[in-house]
Amino acid sequence: AQSVTQPDIHITVSEGASLELRCNYSYGATPYLFWYVQSPGQGLQLLLKYFSGDTLVQGIKGFEAEFKRSQSSFNLRKPSVHWSDAAEYFCAVGRGEGGGADGLTFGKGTHLIIQP
């Protein structure tokens, strides 16, 4: 069975500083990888996704992530964070199997705090 590990429960970053959120996955085949963001009391918004091809993917709000197969990682980065980036970030893996058998497996999330 697939799994996702987000080793950092909380991360505090100063506004304007760079950010990297870690994600490691376990899956036997080629994974489909996602980063979602959840603001307090809100739903899940897709930041970016990796299906195939270029291992560096760009997303919304200035985020990017790099797929590294050798490290089973899909870390999320942003060069300069804004106070509005404070939220919960979830990494997820999908199997992409046919017939809808592709429920996503989420990590436990990383709570991002932005300090002035």
Place this chain on the structure above:
Amino acid sequence: EPEVTQTPSHQVTQMGQEVILRCVPISNHLYFYWYRQILGQKVEFLVSFYNNEISEKSEIFDDQFSVERPDGSNFTLKIRSTKLEDSAMYFCASRARAGVYNEQFFGPGTRLTVL
């Protein structure tokens, strides 16, 4: 921009009562999902639904749960006899046509509180 909608946004019920959570997926999507998130915990997959039947379900999705697509637009999750531990945020998601893998779009969630 099309989006997944869910009603109600918050539902409070007594333990043992039946609840139905409603979702309207994006109109041309074919795959439908329910997830739940207990407060402070990660999002967990419950069930996927395609071609009017369940494709996959997790161990959480026991006999107390059922899903239905009663018409061409709604997708519902029914909990027959709610327990305190069913208190959670429930998210509906949908995905477009297969052939090429594509992402799931999530609704805003229904917060279920069981008293």
